[in-house]
Each structure stands twice: as C-alpha cells, then as structure tokens.
Amino acid sequence: MSLGRILIVEDDVSLREAIVDTLQLGDFEVLSVDNGLSALAVLNEDDDISLVFSDVRMDSMDGYALLQRLRALKPHLPVILMTAYGTIEQAVSAMKDGAVDYLVKPFEASLLLEKARRYLNSDASSEDDFVAVDPNTQKIKRLAQKVAQSDASVMITGESGTGKEVLARYLHQHSPRAKGPFIAINCAAIPETMLEATLFGYEKGAFTGAVKAMPGKFEQAQQGTLFLDEIGEMSVDLQSKLLRVLQEREVERLGGDAPIALDVRVLSATNIDFNEAIKSHKFREDLFYRLNVFPIHLSPLRERPLDIIPIAERLITRHADGRNALPILDEAAKKMLTSYHWQGNIRELDNVIQRALVLSSGETITSADILIDARSLWHEENAETVDNMMSDSDQNPVVMQDLKQQEIKLILKTLKLQAGNRARTAEVLQMSPRTLRYKLAKLREEGYDVE
Numbered sequence: 263m264s265l266g267r268i269l270i271v272e273d274d275v276s277l278r279e280a281i282v283d284t285l286q287l288g289d290f291e292v293l294s295v296d297n298g299l300s301a302l303a304v305l306n307e308d309d310d311i312s313l314v315f316s317d318v319r320m321d322s323m324d325g326y327a328l329l330q331r332l333r334a335l336k337p338h339l340p341v342i343l344m345t346a347y348g349t350i351e352q353a354v355s356a357m358k359d360g361a362v363d364y365l366v367k368p369f370e371a372s373l374l375l376e377k378a379r380r381y382l383n384s385d386a387s388s389e390d391d392f393v394a395v396d397p398n399t400q401k402i403k404r405l406a407q408k409v410a411q412s413d414a415s416v417m418i419t420g421e422s423g424t425g426k427e428v429l430a431r432y433l434h435q436h437s438p439r440a441k442g443p444f445i446a447i448n449c450a451a452i453p454e455t456m457l458e459a460t461l462f463g464y465e466k467g468a469f470t471g472a473v474k475a476m477p478g479k480f481e482q483a484q485q486g487t488l489f490l491d492e493i494g495e496m497s498v499d500l501q502s503k504l505l506r507v508l509q510e511r512e513v514e515r516l517g518g519d520a521p522i523a524l525d526v527r528v529l530s531a532t533n534i535d536f537n538e539a540i541k542s543h544k545f546r547e548d549l550f551y552r553l554n555v556f557p558i559h560l561s562p563l564r565e566r567p568l569d570i571i572p573i574a575e576r577l578i579t580r581h582a583d584g585r586n587a588l589p590i591l592d593e594a595a596k597k598m599l600t601s602y603h604w605q606g607n608i609r610e611l612d613n614v615i616q617r618a619l620v621l622s623s624g625e626t627i628t629s630a631d632i633l634i635d636a637r638s639l640w641h642e643e644n645a646e647t648v649d650n651m652m653s654d655s656d657q658n659p660v661v662m663q664d665l666k667q668q669e670i671k672l673i674l675k676t677l678k679l680q681a682g683n684r685a686r687t688a689e690v691l692q693m694s695p696r697t698l699r700y701k702l703a704k705l706r707e708e709g710y711d712v713e
Contacts (some may be wrong), residue, residue, distance in 0.1 A: 270294040271316040298323025302681030334580035338387040383443030392432040396566035410436035418531040420560035423609030426531040442486030450492035468517025494534035594629035620675040
C-alpha cells in the first residue's frame with residue numbers, strides 16, 4: 263500500500279535506479295529525474311509529491327539551488343540531500359536553509375527507507391510563515407495557538423489568497439499531531455469524478471485504470487491533519503459521503519468492503535458565503551455544522567496593513583534566488599505597497615515581489631521596481647499612455663527601447679524562475695497564456711534563448 267509519492271533527483275543512472283527500486287520494494291510510489299530543472303518541471307505539474315531526495319552535485323541545477331527554489335515555491339515540501347563524504351559540512355549547512363536531513367553516500371537501503379518513512383508527508387515549512395504583525399492578525403494567531411491544542415474541526419474562511427492554508431499548517435504545527443502528516447487537498451482543483459477516489463482511496467479493479475490499490479488522503483493523514491481547501495466547491499453527493507466518514511470516523515475505499523478506522527483531525531477552508539450556499543441547497547447544513555465546530559476568519563490583506571511589509575520582506579527572502587545580498591525595500595517602495603488595495607491579497611503581493619526582484623538591479627528595491635499592474639507593459643489599452651510619453655519626450659526611440667527591454671527582461675527572468683512553467687509565468691505576469699505564447703514565439707524569432 264503506497265502512502266505517498268517521492269521524487270528522486272539523481273544524475274547517476276545506476277544509483278537512481280537502485281534508489282527507485284529500493285523505495286518501490288518498500289511500497290512507496292516513486293518518480294525520478296536527473297537534474298534540478300527537471301525536478302522543478304515535475305513539481306510544477308504534480309501536487310502529490312510529498313518528499314524529495316536530491317543529489318547535491320548535478321549539471322543544469324545542483325541540489326542546493328533546487329533546495330532554494332523549493333523553499334520559495336513549496337516551503338512545506340521536505341527535501342533530503344544526498345551527498346558524498348567530502349561535502350557533509352555543506353549538507354549540514356544546507357539544513358539551516360531548509361533541508362530536513364541528508365544522506366551520506368554510499369548509504370544502506372534500510373537507512374533510505376527509514377528516512378522515507380520518517381519524512382514522507384511531513385511539513386517542512388516554518389511556523390514563521392504565518393506572519394502576524396498587525397493587531398488583527400495577532401489576535402488570530404493567539405486564538406489559533408489555543409484551538410490547535412484540541413481536536414476540534416476548524417473552518418477557516420476568507421477571500422482567496424489571504425493565507426488560509428498557511429494558517430491551517432500553523433494549527434497543525436502547534437497541535438499534539440505536529441509529528442504526524444499534514445495532508446492538504448484542493449477540492450476545486452481535482453475533477454469531480456476523481457475527487458471521491460482521491461479522498462477515500464480505492465482497491466485494485468474498482469474502476470477502469472485502477473491497476474493497484476491506493477490509499478486516499480484520509481488514510482495518508484492518519485495520526486495527523488487533513489486540510490480540505492475550497493470545501494465549498496464539493497458536490498452535494500460527495501458531501502453526503504464525507505459527512506458519513508466524519509461521523510463514523512472510518513473510511514471505506516472504492517471497491518472495498520472493509521472499513522478503515524481513522525485518527526485524523528479535519529481542517530477546512532472556503533471563500534464562499536455558507537449562508538447563501540445552504541439556502542440554495544448547494545451545501546449540506548449538517549456537514550457545515552460538523553466542519554464548523556470552531557470558525558476562524560482571515561481578514562483580507564487590505565484590512566491588516568501592518569502585515570504588508572513584513573510579508574513582502576518574507577517573500578523577498580524566499581524569492582531572492584541566491585543573491586549575495588538580500589534586497590531591501592526603500593521607503594518609497596514600502597509606501598507604494600502599503601497604499602495599494604491588494605484585491606488579490608497575499609497571492610497578488612507575491613507576484614508583485616517576484617516581478618520587483620526581476621526588475622531591481624542593485625541591493626535596493628525602489629518604487630520603480632514595483633510593477634503592480636504588469637498588464638501596463640503589454641495591454642493595448644496602455645497605448646495612449648505610451649503615446650503621451652512619446653509626445654512629451656525628445657528621446658522617443660530611447661523610451662520605447664527601454665520599455666521593450668524591460669518587458670523582455672521581465673518575461674525571460676520570470677520564465678526561468680518558474681522553471682519554464684508557462685501557466686505560472688503567465689499568472690505572475692498577469693498575462694493570458696495565449697499572449698505569453700505569442701511573445702515567446704516572437705522572442706525566439708529575435709534570437710533569444712527561450713526555455
């Protein structure tokens with residue numbers, strides 16, 4: 263019975279195959295690649311990777327660079343470095359940067375399996391990821407510390423991008439279940455036809471394509487915490503089955519005939535209006551009361567302004583991408599950030615910070631680097647503004663060339679930071695995927711090296 267998916271990043275073919283074989287014999291589901299860039303590409307597409315074993319010395323992107331990118335992109339994902347004897351000191355140092363452990367080559371199969379069992383589905387993020395400087399957020403943090411000690415179900419509400427999953431992880435980290443797994447699932451991101459099997463698991467032959475038995479998220483979360491994000495998007499039929507699992511504290515796999523007892527705490531989150539959803543029969547009232555034992559509401563970022571700069575500085579640390587000196591925000595940049603409405607909350611702030619790091623050239627991020635509406639670079643509705651700049655300037659070609667170079671730099675650097683993931687690059691740049699494809703094609707024609 264596989265309890266999670268592990269990614270192996272190792273450029274030595276024979277060693278990689280040996281590691282994969284050992285873990286598969288230990289009943290782990292395993293994927294493997296030969297360098298850090300390929301690992302990022304896999305992780306961008308597969309949200310079920312629960313543990314990474316990475317070699318240190320590799321071409322294209324080594325283990326340290328991969329670790330740094332994962333701390334920015336997936337801070338919860340545990341990473342174990344595999345290193346030769348001569349680089350143990352570096353590996354120990356890397357643990358300060360977020361690695362959970364390391365293995366010294368050559369290592370015994372039993373040690374590999376021990377590390378896999380210990381860290382699979384563990385949470386490598388820091389409790390400090392839940393930034394609380396604003397008095398409103400500090401109240402929530404103190405409340406969360408108290409609620410964490412119980413096993414009560416918690417419903418976290420708030421707008422998209424306010425940090426509901428970060429708060430859920432904080433609750434887990436401060437609970438008696440902290441040493442157990444934290445399993446998160448976005449109910450809106452999985453097709454309805456697959457969500458039931460994903461949650462409850464299935465036996466071999468339960469449906470077409472079920473070539474082997476698989477545990478669901480409830481089983482994977484045993485002795486730990488299951489976080490159901492976007493719970494309001496679940497179909498009413500599946501809500502009924504979820505209610506039964508929560509009431510009986512047991513789950514039955516699809517195609518199975520034996521119930522499995524559960525020891526799982528359930529946290530959930532949504533941005534919907536439950537009163538309206540219940541009135542319109544889109545959400546079961548009895549399930550709502552089962553999940554909403556303790557409600558916590560996360561205010562939008564614009565209503566906790568003192569959190570904006572501390573969160574921005576935390577994001578700069580995550581996305582600094584190996585710079586010798588960590589960039590700092592100057593006063594004009596801070597004022598610009600704190601005065602903005604942040605309709606997209608922390609997710610929008612994250613994108614702005616990533617763009618600022620691309621545009622900044624020194625150790626200071628200025629207001630000129632804060633490109634809040636990236637669409638102004640490429641949308642046609644900005645043509646009038648550009649025309650005005652042109653008419654007011656004696657250096658028309660210079661102005662246009664500067665805008666063009668700024669756009670090229672932003673696109674190529676963001677694409678690199680997102681490991682070639684077009685969808686995520688388009689999101690950060692506030693650009694449609696179609697527009698991004700067009701612009702990348704034009705850059706190729708102009709001779710730029712596009713990943």
